[in-house]
Every structure is written in structure tokens, then in C-alpha cells.
Amino acid sequence: MAASPSATTSADTLAGPVPRYDAIVIGAGISGLYQLHRLRRLGLTVRVFETGTGVGGTWYWNRYPGARFDSESYSYGYSFSKELLEEWDWTEHFSPQPETERYLNHVADKFDLRRDIQFGARVVAATWQEAPREWDIELADGSHHRARFLITAIGPLSAPQMPRLAGIDSFKGPSFHTARWPKEPVDFTGKRVAVIGTGATGVQTIQEVAKTCGSLTIFQRTPNWCAPLHNGKIDAAEMRAIKDGYPAMFAHCRETFSCFLHTTDPRATFEVSDAEREAFYEKLYGERGFGIWVGNFRDMLTDPKANAAISDFVARKIRQRVKDQTVAEKLIPRNHGFGTRRVPLETKYYEVYNQPNVTLVDIKETPIEAITATGLRTSAADFAFDMIVYATGFDAITGSFDRIDIRGVDGQRLKDTWTGGPQTYLGVQVEDFPNMMMLMGPHTALGNIPRSIEYNVDWVTGLIGHMRDHGLTRVEATAEGVATWTEHVRKVGAGLLSNEVNSWFTGINSNIDGKQTRVIARYSGSAPEYRATCDAVAAGGYRELMLG
Numbered sequence: 001m002a003a004s005p006s007a008t009t010s011a012d013t014l015a016g017p018v019p020r021y022d023a024i025v026i027g028a029g030i031s032g033l034y035q036l037h038r039l040r041r042l043g044l045t046v047r048v049f050e051t052g053t054g055v056g057g058t059w060y061w062n063r064y065p066g067a068r069f070d071s072e073s074y075s076y077g078y079s080f081s082k083e084l085l086e087e088w089d090w091t092e093h094f095s096p097q098p099e100t101e102r103y104l105n106h107v108a109d110k111f112d113l114r115r116d117i118q119f120g121a122r123v124v125a126a127t128w129q130e131a132p133r134e135w136d137i138e139l140a141d142g143s144h145h146r147a148r149f150l151i152t153a154i155g156p157l158s159a160p161q162m163p164r165l166a167g168i169d170s171f172k173g174p175s176f177h178t179a180r181w182p183k184e185p186v187d188f189t190g191k192r193v194a195v196i197g198t199g200a201t202g203v204q205t206i207q208e209v210a211k212t213c214g215s216l217t218i219f220q221r222t223p224n225w226c227a228p229l230h231n232g233k234i235d236a237a238e239m240r241a242i243k244d245g246y247p248a249m250f251a252h253c254r255e256t257f258s259c260f261l262h263t264t265d266p267r268a269t270f271e272v273s274d275a276e277r278e279a280f281y282e283k284l285y286g287e288r289g290f291g292i293w294v295g296n297f298r299d300m301l302t303d304p305k306a307n308a309a310i311s312d313f314v315a316r317k318i319r320q321r322v323k324d325q326t327v328a329e330k331l332i333p334r335n336h337g338f339g340t341r342r343v344p345l346e347t348k349y350y351e352v353y354n355q356p357n358v359t360l361v362d363i364k365e366t367p368i369e370a371i372t373a374t375g376l377r378t379s380a381a382d383f384a385f386d387m388i389v390y391a392t393g394f395d396a397i398t399g400s401f402d403r404i405d406i407r408g409v410d411g412q413r414l415k416d417t418w419t420g421g422p423q424t425y426l427g428v429q430v431e432d433f434p435n436m437m438m439l440m441g442p443h444t445a446l447g448n449i450p451r452s453i454e455y456n457v458d459w460v461t462g463l464i465g466h467m468r469d470h471g472l473t474r475v476e477a478t479a480e481g482v483a484t485w486t487e488h489v490r491k492v493g494a495g496l497l498s499n500e501v502n503s504w505f506t507g508i509n510s511n512i513d514g515k516q517t518r519v520i521a522r523y524s525g526s527a528p529e530y531r532a533t534c535d536a537v538a539a540g541g542y543r544e545l546m547l548g
């Protein structure tokens with residue numbers, strides 16, 4: 001299956017032959033790096049195109065102040081290499097972005113990955129060519145590259161989205177979207193800073209900026225339910241113990257619902273006494289990480305009354321932590337229950353609102369009318385700022401696909417295929433898009449993402465290896481396979497409260513036309529079930545796919 005760089009076809013240009021590879025991977029984040037490694041081991045020629053100038057994907061772009069894991073560092077690293085596990089020391093339970101970026105650079109160096117990665121290379125189009133059975137990839141610089149397989153490693157949260165606001169380009173000071181943060185340090189000392197957006201990113205940014213800024217004004221449209229992160233340093237002895245426990249820890253992550261360390265409690269909320277329930281909530285609130293979200297009572301995200309009970313608990317915590325009760329009430333979500341959107345984890349986030357130099361503006365009450373040269377204007381007042389931070393999130397899950405002109409059989413556009421919501425087979429393939437495999441595409445299990453990525457990559461590698469071993473050059477999902485999987489994803493997600501709420505989980509983005517209707521964008525069943533389904537397909541020789 002090795003490429004034949006010297007062969008010329010009608011695709012070649014006057015400028016010379018179009019480079020050919022067995023596989024092209026878009027993105028050098030956690031999934032792209034591992035996919036490159038696996039395919040190279042299979043003997044394939046691989047080219048990775050990466051828009052950034054370095055590896056890391058999410059952890060390359062999101063260098064905003066306070067950016068860090070909300071999953072335990074040691075559960076978030078790659079598990080495929082014992083040597084890598086042994087040599088890498090995490091310094092905090094929840095690694096800050098610079099450390100994670102260093103880790104991914106270390107991985108790229110260790111496995112000599114850079115020589116197959118082209119940096120500063122933005123893919124603008126991908127077009128299926130039926131006769132040669134290959135994908136033609138066009139970069140922003142106009143160059144073309146071809147490969148039998150196209151693997152998208154473009155991430156579910158990688159297309160930053162600015163808000164739709166009048167005058168957005170008129171502000172004279174520095175302004176940044178959190179996912180396009182500059183590499184040079186940004187000094188907030190004494191500055192009047194605005195932050196727009198209070199999702200997981202906004203919460204991390206706010207608690208960091210508040211430490212040094214002159215004043216901070218937070219523009220909140222929807223409050224989110226936040227819970228304490230309880231980060232801490234990892235000393236040498238603890239790291240040794242973590243390393244010794246890796247096999248058991250990864251085995252455990254394989255068994256949990258969404259690959260986190262935390263396990264759903266088998267009890268239902270009202271099976272226990274009021275006192276027991278309160279004590280359990282208190283315990284979870286005092287523990288590290290996502291336990292309060294994914295290790296809570298089993299009915300918390302399906303039974304509205306159970307959900308109301310935990311929401312009430314967290315609301316009481318907010319009232320205790322925020323001194324001004326008018327502000328506290330504004331910080332308590334009213335339109336969704338605890339855990340039905342992504343729970344931002346925080347370190348003294350609520351206490352930020354007790355600082356005299358911090359102001360919360362509820363923009364549902366007083367909407368932003370325009371960004372101005374000197375700040376912004378709401379329906380109630382004009383604000384002057386030195387800096388504006390947009391923590392307004394992403395065109396999630398399908399956005400990174402929409403931003404590439406992907407065309408399959410007969411020029412069919414992926415964006416059109418997915419009007420009304422994504423349709424996939426196992427979240428990996430799409431009908432009419434042969435030889436295109438998606439890593440962390442729509443309809444896959446997200447959860448603790450690197451755990452899902454490793455499985456996803458291994459499965460795709462298995463499929464490509466199978467094709468190579470059997471002399472097959474084309475693979476496509478069937479219409480029936482796509483319909484069945486898409487319906488399965490819908491059914492599994494039915495009854496889950498988070499699928500009844502507007503958020504990026506449900507494909508909603510107020511800043512993008514056509515993304516105002518909820519769709520089932522992600523697989524919300526358990527990761528073990530997802531893997532069992534995919535494993536069965538592989539064990540059966542991929543009969544559910546059209547192979548030729």
C-alpha cells in the first residue's frame with residue numbers, strides 16, 4: 001500500500017506531480033498524533049496537515065489564562081506506550097495547558113512524528129475521486145495532495161466561534177477569542193478587562209484574570225452549574241504510586257460509563273434518607289474532579305426530581321459562597337438542571353464575585369447592543385475596557401467539518417448530508433464518503449476524550465489493516481448502517497435530560513444560522529457499549545461496511 005510518489009495522473013499539475021500518500025490525517029492533536037503513529041507502524045505512508053505551527057490541537061490553541069484539564073491528568077495521557085507512561089511525570093492532578101502542550105511535544109519527539117507533519121497547513125477542501133479511489137486534499141496555499149484514506153482528526157471543539165455583535169471589529173484595544181490566544185504572555189495588571197461567556201472556558205479564564213486585573217466585568221448570558229475542581233500538586237511519591245497503578249487505572253477507565261475515573265453510584269437519589277443524600281452530595285462536592293457529575297446517583301441525569309435535588313444542593317453552595325445575594329441569584333441557572341450541560345470545574349470561581357473590582361452583568365436583562373471603539377454598550381450602559389476576552393465557545397462537533405469543503409461521491413457535500421443533524425455509522429463513517437474515517441466525529445462517545453480517541457484510532461487502524469491484508473481499496477458505510485446507527489444514537493439519548501437542553505452537546509449555537517434546533521450530536525450511551533458494538537463489527541470482518 002506504499003505510495004508511489006513518481007506516478008503521474010491527470011491530477012498532476014504543471015507545477016509537478018501531486019504528492020501521494022496512503023493516508024492523509026487532518027490535525028495533529030491527540031487523535032492525529034496517535035493515528036499517525038499507528039498507521040506508520042502498519043507500514044503506511046502518512047501525511048498530517050496541521051493548521052497550527054506546533055502539535056497539540058486543543059492544547060496548542062487553548063492557551064488562555066487558566067486553561068487546564070478537568071479530567072485527572074494521569075487518566076488523560078496516552079496509555080499505548082508503557083515507556084511513555086513510565087517516563088512522564090504529571091505535576092498537578094489537573095494539568096495546566098503549558099504542561100499538556102509540553103507533554104504532547106514530548107510524545108511527538110519520542111515517536112519521531114514531526115517528519116510526517118506539515119505545520120501551517122490548513123485544509124480547505126477534500127474531494128473524493130472515484131476512479132483512482134483516493135481523496136484529493138487542497139490546502140489554503142492552493143497545493144493539492146492525494147491519499148487513499150482521509151482521516152479527520154479535527155476535534156469536536158476546535159472551530160472557535162465569535163459572537164454575532166454589532167461593531168465587533170471596532171474595538172481599538174486588544175481582544176482575543178480564548179481558543180486563539182496569543183503565544184506571548186498577556187498582562188492584565190491594572191487593566192480593565194471584559195469577559196464575554198461563562199462556559200467551562202470562561203470560568204477558567206475569569207478565575208485567573210481576576211487575580212491580577214484592575215477590574216473585571218463579566219457578561220453572562222446563561223449561568224452554568226460549576227463545581228470545585230480540588231486541584232493539587234503531585235509529589236514524587238504520589239507520581240510513583242500513580243505509575244504503579246496505571247494498568248489497574250486504565251482497566252477501570254475502560255469499564256466506567258464515560259471512561260473517567262469516577263463511577264456512577266448504583267443508588268437512586270430517593271432510595272436514601274435525606275441525611276444520607278445530603279452527606280453524599282457534600283462528599284462529592286469536596287472531592288476532586290467530575291465525581292459530582294459522573295459519579296453521582298444513577299438517576300441524576302434522567303429523573304427531573306433527582307436532578308432538582310442536586311441542583312438545589314449546588315444552588316445552596318453558590319448562595320453560601322457568594323456574599324451579595326443578588327449576584328448569587330444571577331449565578332444560579334434557572335433554565336437547566338445540574339449536569340445537563342458540561343459542568344465547568346472551578347477553583348474559587350464564585351469567590352471572584354466577592355472582589356470589589358468584579359462586576360457581573362446579566363445580558364439577558366441588559367443585552368449587549370454593540371462593541372464600541374472603547375469597550376461595549378449594553379441596553380443599560382456604556383462600558384470602557386482595555387481588553388475584551390471572548391469566551392464564546394465553538395461551533396462544536398460538526399463545525400470543524402463544516403469549515404472544510406468535504407465532497408464525497410458525485411460531489412455530494414458533507415455539510416448538506418448533515419443538514420438537520422449528523423448521520424454516521426458508528427460515528428466513524430458516512431455514506432457517500434468512502435475511505436473517510438472520522439476520529440471523535442459526531443455520534444462517538446466523547447467522555448474522557450483521550451480514552452475514546454485511543455479506542456477510535458485503534459479501530460480505524462484495524463479496519464485499514466484488514467483492507468490491506470485483503471487487498472481492498474474502498475470502504476463505505478451503507479445507507480442501512482447509517483440509518484440504524486443514527487437511530488440507535490437517538491434512542492440511547494432519549495430520556496437524557498441533557499438532550500432536552502440547549503448547549504453544544506445538542507448542537508445549538510446561537511451565533512450560527514441553522515444551528516438553533518437541537519440535534520443528537522454525540523453518542524450518549526456508555527463507552528463499554530459503544531466499544532462492544534464496534535468490536536463486534538471488527539470481529540465479524542466488517543461485513544456491515546461496503547468493502548471492495
Ligand code: NA7
Pocket residue numbers: 157162163164196197198199200201202219220221222342363391392393394504510511
Ligand atoms: P461554551 O460552553 O459553549 O460556552 C460559551 C459561552 O459563551 C456561554 O456562556 C455562552 O452563553 C456564551 N456566548 C456565546 N455566544 C454569546 C453571545 N453572542 N453573547 C453573549 N454570550 C455568548 O464554550 P466553552 O469554550 O466555555 O466550552 C466548550 C467546551 O470546551 C467545554 O464544554 C469543555 O468541554 C471544553 P449561552 O450559554 O449560549 O447563553
